[in-house]
Amino acid sequence: MTTMDRLVGAGVDRIDGPAKVRGTAPYAYEQDPGEPIAHLAVVQSTVNRGRISRLDPSRAEALPGVLAVLTPANAPRLGKGLASDLPVLQSLDVHYQGQVVAAVVAETSEIAKAAVGAIAVGYDAEPPDVALSPDREDLYAPEKLMAGFATDSIIGDVDGALAAAVVSIDATYETPTQHHNPIEMHTSMARWDGDSLTLWDADQGPHNIVNDLVTGFGLDAGQVRVISPYVGGAFGSKAFTHPNQMLAAMAARVVGRTVVYELTRQQMFSLVGHRTPTIQRLRLGADPEGRLTAISHEVVEHTARIAEFAEQTATPTRVLYAAPHRRTTHRLARLDVPPPTIMRAPGETPGMFALESAMDELAVVLGLDPVELRIRNEPERDPERDLPWSTRNLVECLRTGAERFGWAGRDLRPGVRTEGRWLVGTGVASATYPTRRRKAQCRISVDGAGRYVVEIDGSDIGTGAWTALTQIAADALGTDMASVELRIGDSRLPFAGGAGGSTGLASWGTAIVFTARDLRKQLDEQHGGQPPAGGLSVDGELPGESPHAKTHSMHAYGAHFVEVRVDRDSGEVRVPRATSVYDAGTIVNAKTARSQLLGGFSMGVSMALHEGSVTDERYGHYVNHDLAEYHVATNADIGEIDISWLDVDDQLANPIGLKGIGEIGITGAAAAVANAYWHATRLRIRDLPITPDKYFRELGES
C-alpha cells in the first residue's frame, strides 16, 4: 500500500451528515438569492412531432400574479451552437412529447402552475414514431459511441467460428427505457446582476453547466457562476445542461428578478433524459470444455431526432472474456423521443445484462458451473486492445464471492428447490466498469496557523465526495481532517469536470494530491517546513488520463451472487440475500463506499424487477410517468446484501490507487437476478423488468 493511507481507508462519518439530518443543508431550491423569488412553470407539448399552430397566452397573462408568459414568439433569442433541446422556445417545431412550448413566470409556483392550465396550444402533428425494433430499415451506425468508443469492433472470423462451434447459444435480450429519478427534482434558480448570471442549480458539476449558459446568453465565462454544494441524487440526469437551466436564466432576465424552476416529478420523464431501451443479440460459441471461440454482441438502441446519443452498450463485451473471434456492433434508430442521456454505468448496465445472461445460458448448455465458465474464459490481456491489465482480479472476486455466499455444492438443475410456496434459486454475474480520470485543477492555501483551504470544483451528489476528498487532502498534506476546509460545488473554484463515469475521486483526488505535494515541497524548500506567517497558496493541475492509460487496460471488477425466490402461484419475486465482492482499487472511505456499492447493486435489483418506462406507441408518451407507476425498489424489495472488496491498489491508475465505485455496483446485478430467477423457475426472462405477468407468459409458453 501507499505511505499516505492514514485517513484514506477509514470509515469516517460523512461531514455533510449533520446538516442533512437537521434538514438545514441548502439544496438548489433552498438557496437564498437575496431578493424575492419568482416561480416558473412550463407548458409541454402533447405531440411528438409537428409544429405549433396556435398558442394563445392572453388568458394566462391576465391572471393576477403572472409576471410573464414566454413563448417561441416572444422569448429572447439564444446564441447559436446550443445542442440537443437546449435552444428552448426558439422555434415552433416540436421534436418530442413534453418539449417546453411556453413558460409562465409568476409570484408563486401555485399561480404559475394554475396559469399553465390557461394556455391553449394547437399543433399540426404527425403520428409519433417511437417504436424501437431490430427490423427498422432506418437503423444506422453512428460515427462514434459515447466516451469516444468505436461503434463496432471486429476481430477474426466470427460467423465462421460460430458456425463451427461445438456448443453455441443465440439469444436476444431487451432492456426498457429507464428514468433516473433522483429523489431531488432538477431545480435551477437564476439571478442576474447586470450582465452577470448566478445560477443555484442541482447538477453533477458546475463547470459542466457554465459553457451552455455562456453560449446561450452570449457571455464570458467570468460572467457566469453556477453554485451546487448539495445535490439530492443525480445518477446521470444532472450531468449535463437541460432546458431547466436555460429557462430559469432566460426568465430571470425577462422579469428582472430571481426566478426558480423546480421540475415536477412528471416532468422528470421528458426534460432531463433517460436511458435508451436496447435490443441485444448475443451469440456465443464454445468448445466442449467451455472455452469461448466466438462472441458476437449486436446492439440496437434509440436516439432522439434532435440529438445523437449513442450508448456504448457492448463495450464491456470487448474486455470481459477471452475469445479469438469477436464482434460488437451498435445501431441506432432516430425516434420522436426526448434526448437520451447517460444513466448510472451507461453501456455497461444494459450491456452486462445481456452478456452475463448469455454466459449463464451457455453454462446451462455445457452443464458447467457458471462461476467455472467465467474462470475458464479469463483473458490474460485485454482481448481487443491487446494490452496488459493495470490490475484485474475478476477471478478472485468470483472465488471470494462464491465462498462468502456459500455457492459450493450448488445443484445445477433449475426449478428443483422449493420452500413452501417459494421456488428458490441462485445466480451469479460478473461486474466491470472502466477506470479513468480527467483533467482537474486545484488550489490549496495554508495560513500561518497551519489551517488549509482546498478549493476544487468537485461535486457531491450523495457519493461522499465532501468527506473522501477531505480525507485525501488531509493525508496528502500530512494533517488531520479538522485542519482542512474543503470547498467544492462552485464554478468560481478551480476547474474540474463533474461527477460521472466513476472519475470523481480519481480526478479531483489526484489533483489534490499533486497540488498538496507541490505545496509541501515549497514549504520544505522555502519556508523550513513551516507555513509562513502570511500564508501560502499553490495552484496545481492534473492534466488528464494516466500516463499508463495507453499502455494498460484499466477497469474495476466485481462478482454478484444472488438468491431469488419466486412465488409459484403469483409470480412474485423476492431477493432475500446477495453477496457482491469488488476489485475497485483503494477504498477511500469504507463507510461511504459501502453505501455507494450497496446503492448501485440495489439499483440493479430495481432494474431487474421493477423499472421500465412504458411507451404508448399510439400517443407517444410514457404512460407511467410518476413514482406511483414507475416503480423503484423500496426497502422491502432489498434483502440482506453482503458487500466486500479485495485489498487492491492500482497505482497505474492514479497515485491514490482507486478505481471508482459509483457505477461498478449496478453492472451485472440485473443479470445475476435473472440468472437466479431461471435457476428457481426454469424460466428465462430475456426482457426486463421481470414482473409477475412474465412468469405466467413464460409458463404459458413452456
Next chain:
Amino acid sequence: MRITTTVNGTEHEVDDVWAGESLLYVLRERMGLPGSKNACEQGECGSCTVYLDGEPVCACLVAAGQAIGREVTTVEGLATEGELHPVQEAFVEAGAVQCGFCTPGLLVAAHDLLERVPDPSDLEIREALAGNLCRCTGYEKILDAVRLAAARQARP
C-alpha cells in the same frame, strides 16, 4: 385564509393562504422551514413526512387549512437545544445518509416508529418505512440506523 399552527413548538401565523396550498408548501414557502422535502407532491415518496398532532403524514397531501390550530413537528424539530436526536445521530453514524434528500422524511418516520415500538423487529422497521423511497442507499444502512438508534435508546 389565515393559518395559525404550532410548528416545532412555536406558533406560526401566515396570511393570504390560498385554499389549495398544501401543508408542505406552507412550511417550505411561507414559514421558512425547508427541511421537509418535495419530491413528488402526490404521496408516493415520503420525503415530506411530518408529524401532525403526533401522527406522521405526507405534508404534500395535507391541505394547509387542515393544520389550523394543530401541532406540526418537522425534521427541524427533532433535535433538542441543538443536540441531534439519537435517530439523527444513528443515521449519520450508520451511513444511512447519502444525498440526504429522502432523509428528513425517513427520520420523522423512524422517530415515530421508535416512539411507538422501542425495540422494533426488522419486519416492523420495514413496514414503518415502507412509504419512504430512497434512490441512493439501497436501504440496508437505513435499517441499520434504526436498529442502532433502538439499541441506544434501550440503554439508559
